[in-house]
Amino acid sequence: MNLLRLALLLLLLRPGEPSEAILKKIKSFLNASRVEEKSKYMSGAYRFYFAKKEGNGEGKDSSLQSLQKWDGPLHPDIKIISYSRSRNTWTLRINERNDFTKLIGFPGWKATEVITFDDSGLISEAMYVPQPNQPNYKDWLKPAVEWLQATAADSLRDVYQNGKLIQTGTTARKWVRLLTRWKHSLKGESKDR
Numbered sequence: 001m002n003l004l005r006l007a008l009l010l011l012l013l014r015p016g017e018p019s020e021a022i023l024k025k026i027k028s029f030l031n032a033s034r035v036e037e038k039s040k041y042m043s044g045a046y047r048f049y050f051a052k053k054e055g056n057g058e059g060k061d062s063s064l065q066s067l068q069k070w071d072g073p074l075h076p077d078i079k080i081i082s083y084s085r086s087r088n089t090w091t092l093r094i095n096e097r098n099d100f101t102k103l104i105g106f107p108g109w110k111a112t113e114v115i116t117f118d119d120s121g122l123i124s125e126a127m128y129v130p131q132p133n134q135p136n137y138k139d140w141l142k143p144a145v146e147w148l149q150a151t152a153a154d155s156l157r158d159v160y161q162n163g164k165l166i167q168t169g170t171t172a173r174k175w176v177r178l179l180t181r182w183k184h185s186l187k188g189e190s191k192d193r
Contacts, residue, residue, distance in 0.1 A: 019085065026090060026115055029123060030078040033071075035064045043122035050128055057125075073172035074098035081110075088117040100172070103179035106140040138163075144182045151185075152178060 025041060032038035039060070047057035058066070081093040092115065097108035110131040118124040148156040155178055159171040 022085075022090070022117070023080075023083070025121075026092065027078075027080065029115075030080075030094070030113070031076050032067075033073070033075045035067060035072070038067055038072075039064055041123050043118050043120070043124045045118070045124055046122075047125050048128070049126070051130065053127055068169050070167040070169070070172050071098065073169045074100050074176070077102070079108075088119075090115045090117075099176050100179065101137065101140075103176065103183060104137065104140040104144055106137045107135065109134055144179055147182050147185060148178055152181070 029038060029041040032041070042060050042063075044060065046060040046063065048059075048063045049057045075098055077097045079095045079097075081095060083090055083092040085091075092113045093110070094113050095108045095110055097106070100106075101108055112129045112131070114125075114127045114129070115123055116125040145156065145160060148160075155174070159166050159174050159178065165171070165175075
C-alpha cells in the first residue's frame with residue numbers, strides 16, 4: 001500500500017508541464033509582437049536558426065532586435081496547423097501572416113518551426129524552415145504598389161525601393177497606413193482615413 005502511494009505521489013510530482021500549457025506558451029512566443037512579451041519565453045542561451053542548423057545561429061539579443069525592425073510592428077499572426085513532440089522538442093507546421101500580408105490578401109508563408117525547451121521550461125532553440133515553392137507575396141502587393149505610385153509616390157519611396165521592402169519598425173508602421181488607405185480606395189472610401 002505504501003509503495004502504491006509513493007508511486008502515485010511521484011507521478012503527481014513528476015517534472016514538466018502538461019502539453020496544453022506548453023502549446024499555449026509556444027503560441028504566445030510565436031505571436032509576440034513586443035520584446036518584453038517574446039523575451040520572457042527565451043532562455044539566456046537562446047539560439048535561432050533559419051532553414052538549417054549551422055554555425056552559432058542568432059542569439060537572443062539579435063533575435064529581439066530583429067523583432068523590433070519588422071515582425072513586431074506588423075503583429076505576427078502565426079497559426080499552428082499541426083505539431084508533434086519528442087521530449088523537450090516540438091515540431092510545428094505553421095502558417096505565418098501579419099498585418100502587412102492581411103492587408104494585401106496574401107495567404108501567408110507555410111513553414112516548419114522546431115522549438116526546443118531547456119530544463120527550466122524556457123525556449124533554448126528555435127529553427128524556422130520555410131516550405132519550398134511558396135507563393136510570392138509581390139504578386140499580391142503589385143496592385144497596391146501601382147495605386148501608391150499613382151497617389152502617394154513619395155510615401156511609397158520611403159518604404160519600397162528597387163522592388164524591395166525597406167524593413168524597419170518605422171516603415172512597417174507606414175506600410176500598414178499606406179495599405180489601409182489603398183484598401184479603403186478599393187471600397188470607394190476616403191483615402192485619408
